[in-house]
Amino acid sequence: MEISLATKRRLVFVQGTITKSADDPQKAYQWEARNNLVIAWIMNNLSNAIARSVLFVKFASKIRSQLDKRLAIANGSRKYHLHRQTY
Numbered sequence: 001m002e003i004s005l006a007t008k009r010r011l012v013f014v015q016g017t018i019t020k021s022a023d024d025p026q027k028a029y030q031w032e033a034r035n036n037l038v039i040a041w042i043m044n045n046l047s048n049a050i051a052r053s054v055l056f057v058k059f060a061s062k063i064r065s066q067l068d069k070r071l072a073i074a075n076g077s078r079k080y081h082l083h084r085q086t087y
């Protein structure tokens with residue numbers, strides 16, 4: 001997904017390196033539209049259960065940080081079950 005966002009020059013929204021303009025309402029509106037587009041792309045690539053957990057998050061960068069935290073947790077029993085099925 002990062003490659004797709006980078007080619008569309010929208011990866012900065014997920015990384016949180018571009019912020020909403022407080023001075024210019026036109027730039028703030030454009031930022032919101034692009035941020036919402038990135039959120040929609042992310043939501044369309046998530047399972048329903050995971051999408052529901054980040055449904056009300058307003059920033060693409062916050063969604064990424066929540067997903068990073070969620071996916072960083074190891075599930076030992078699930079891992080064992082997958083290894084057992086593989087062998």
